[in-house]
Amino acid sequence: MDSRIPDPISSASEGQSPPVPDDSLRNRLGQDDLARLGALLDLPADQVTFSALFTRYAESYDAVVGTNSQYRRLQQEVADILQGCSAVADIGCGTGNQTILLAKKGIHVDGYDSNEEMLKKAELKVQQEGLEHLVDLHLADASCFTLPPNRYDGAAMLNVLYALDDPYHALDQAYRALKKDGILVVSGPKPDQDVRILTSGLLAELLQTGRLQDRQQDLQIVSMVNQLLDANIKNHFSTERMKRILLEYVGFSDVLAADTLPGKEVYMKQAFLLAVKKGIVYAGLPMDDLVIRQALPEELPSLYRFRYHYLNERKGHTPPFYRHPLTDADAFDEHAYHLIASHHGKLLGTMRLVEDSPRDKLPADAFYPLDHYRQQGARIIEPGRWIRMPYVRAGVGLKLLFEAFRFSRAKGATHWVQILEADEYDLYKKIGVPMDTPLTVSVNGIERQAYLEIVDLENPPRFLRRAL
Numbered sequence: 001m002d003s004r005i006p007d008p009i010s011s012a013s014e015g016q017s018p019p020v021p022d023d024s025l026r027n028r029l030g031q032d033d034l035a036r037l038g039a040l041l042d043l044p045a046d047q048v049t050f051s052a053l054f055t056r057y058a059e060s061y062d063a064v065v066g067t068n069s070q071y072r073r074l075q076q077e078v079a080d081i082l083q084g085c086s087a088v089a090d091i092g093c094g095t096g097n098q099t100i101l102l103a104k105k106g107i108h109v110d111g112y113d114s115n116e117e118m119l120k121k122a123e124l125k126v127q128q129e130g131l132e133h134l135v136d137l138h139l140a141d142a143s144c145f146t147l148p149p150n151r152y153d154g155a156a157m158l159n160v161l162y163a164l165d166d167p168y169h170a171l172d173q174a175y176r177a178l179k180k181d182g183i184l185v186v187s188g189p190k191p192d193q194d195v196r197i198l199t200s201g202l203l204a205e206l207l208q209t210g211r212l213q214d215r216q217q218d219l220q221i222v223s224m225v226n227q228l229l230d231a232n233i234k235n236h237f238s239t240e241r242m243k244r245i246l247l248e249y250v251g252f253s254d255v256l257a258a259d260t261l262p263g264k265e266v267y268m269k270q271a272f273l274l275a276v277k278k279g280i281v282y283a284g285l286p287m288d289d290l291v292i293r294q295a296l297p298e299e300l301p302s303l304y305r306f307r308y309h310y311l312n313e314r315k316g317h318t319p320p321f322y323r324h325p326l327t328d329a330d331a332f333d334e335h336a337y338h339l340i341a342s343h344h345g346k347l348l349g350t351m352r353l354v355e356d357s358p359r360d361k362l363p364a365d366a367f368y369p370l371d372h373y374r375q376q377g378a379r380i381i382e383p384g385r386w387i388r389m390p391y392v393r394a395g396v397g398l399k400l401l402f403e404a405f406r407f408s409r410a411k412g413a414t415h416w417v418q419i420l421e422a423d424e425y426d427l428y429k430k431i432g433v434p435m436d437t438p439l440t441v442s443v444n445g446i447e448r449q450a451y452l453e454i455v456d457l458e459n460p461p462r463f464l465r466r467a468l
Contacts, residue, residue: 033224040221055117057225058095060218062121064202066097074266074273075101078156078185081257081275082107085154089177091142091170092160096122096135103134107154112140112147142170147177154178157186159271162233168314171250172390178278183256184246185275191236193270195226201268239272246276248302248347249309251391253279282392285343290396292403295338295350303338304329306347310387328385331360339407341388341400348392351404352385355411364417367441368452373415381413398431402467409457416457422449432463 034045041048041056065071079101082088086107090099093111095118102109103126113119119137126135142157143165155174161167174184202219206212212219237245239260246252257275259266266273295303307328335357341349354362356374362382364370373380383404388397408416419441420428428435428451437452455461460468 037224040217040224053221053225053228057221058115058118058121060221062095062097063218064206064215064222066095068202068205070201070267074158074187074271077257077264077266077273078158078187079105081185082154082156082183085152085183087152088154088156089147089152089174091155091157091174093122093137094118096125096137098156098158099135099137100125100129100131102156103131104129107134109135110152111135111137112142112145113137114139114141142173143167144169145173147173149176150179151177152179153182155182155184157184157188159188161186161237162188162235164235166314167235168245168250171246175251175278175391176283180278180281182278183275184252184278185257185273186242186246187259187266187271187273188237188242189230189233189271190269191238193230195223195230197268198226198270199223237272239274242272242274245309246274248306249389251278251280251282251389252276280343282343282348285393285396287395287399290341290343290348290399292339292341292400294407295340299340300329300333300338301327303340303347303350304333306350307385307387310389311385332357332363335360337407337411339400339404341392341396349388349396349400350385351383351387351400353404353408353411354382354384355413356380356382362417364419364452367419367439367450368417370417373417373454378415379413380415380417381408381411382417383408384418401431402464405457405460405464405467414457416453416455418453418455420451420453422451425451432461434461 031045034048037048037053038045041052043052075098078098082102083105085102088102088107088109090102090109090111093099093109093113094115096111099109099111099122111119111122113122116139119139123137126132126137142160155178157170157174161170164170171184171186178184199219199222202222203212206215206219239258243255243258247255254277255274256277257264257273259269259271259273264273304327308326311328332354333352335355337353337355339351339353340347356362356379362370362380363384364382370380383401386397386400388394388400405416419439420433420435421441422438425435433453435451435453439450439452441448441450455464
């Protein structure tokens with residue numbers, strides 16, 4: 001087992017459990033529930049911790065869920081989808097059930113999981129099946145790991161995304177690690193999942209097969225953990241929401257399978273399932289194939305969703321003027337130009353150019369007075385919302401910047417003004433922005449270090465002169 005990938009966290013099911021501090025069980029459960037769990041784990045109530053629970057859960061999971069027909073049906077569905085692959089990344093491999101099923105088909109599998117106890121069980125299973133030549137196991141946290149680029153022609157992520165601090169990093173890494181035409185299969189709980197339905201299904205099958213008496217304690221542990229996980233789920237995704245994320249924000253091009261299709265329901269309709277293809281390698285996209293232009297009015301709703309995803313879901317920003325969920329649109333958009341970078345209609349990046357307005361002025365006015373420049377006759381535009389999705393080559397962002405510079409000059413602007421946050425300092429310095437006027441800004445009551453940049457568009461700094 002390869003443990004060189006750092007930052008292990010606790011894990012559950014075929015994926016990962018929320019990284020909750022061990023003593024949080026005492027904060028979340030009453031004494032009766034703690035005593036009940038203690039009896040199941042053969043521990044005093046004050047020693048019932050998340051780590052102890054999930055170590056024991058690994059055994060119960062295999063005994064109850066691993067043998068369940070619904071679970072095995074999902075496994076077989078994934079194996080059938082990835083049938084033609086030669087190398088697969090099983091991200092959140094847990095105790096290795098999916099990994100082994102794939103390896104038995106002659107596929108080389110790299111299994112990644114953040115729970116060392118589960119990986120030990122997976123390693124033992126691999127040895128018992130004589131599959132060591134086809135399986136490598138890695139201790140890794142999918143929220144922050146790095147996968148080798150263009151390594152696999154298949155990847156699976158089953159019951160993983162719901163528990164991650166950063167599910168989009170994991171999806172980006174899966175895309176990056178796949179070769180052209182590689183396939184990703186993802187599954188996880190739906191927003192309206194009812195754990196009682198799952199538990200009832202497990203109970204019914206144990207009764208039907210005559211195994212309930214032997215597996216009563218395992219069922220109790222699985223049921224209790226499912227309730228704990230349901231209360232700590234970080235990310236809910238419906239099938240349609242995950243489809244949009246994969247196709248519009250991660251880089252995949254085609255849907256090959258979905259639980260919404262007849263006969264594809266997963267886990268008693270409590271989970272989503274999607275298989276998507278990496279049909280285009282955007283990291284190698286020729287720049288001449290890229291179109292940069294001003295967005296049309298009818299394209300703005302999708303552009304605002306695109307911005308929301310990047311700024312809020314990926315970056316954790318909370319702009320103050322959201323008008324409705326999943327949309328980043330504020331009063332400044334009403335007097336702004338929107339440039340987009342696209343490829344065959346797929347949005348890859350954007351930049352907003354806010355034109356000065358007597359009513360609203362500019363976003364930067366909230367942090368630095370600009371009236372002095374206006375009194376001198378300056379016509380100011382404030383560029384912002386500069387976004388390039390991670391799966392796109394870096395040059396796309398720079399091409400957007402240069403086009404925004406030319407566009408602003410064509411509109412008669414004499415100056416750019418920007419408030420640049422310090423967390424992007426290295427990027428801006430790399431492209432030649434001076435970053436020499438620091439200031440402190442307050443966004444939604446949170447103070448942040450930032451930099452003021454005022455650019456004379458008639459006498460631009462060296463890094464912008466390349467656009468002329």
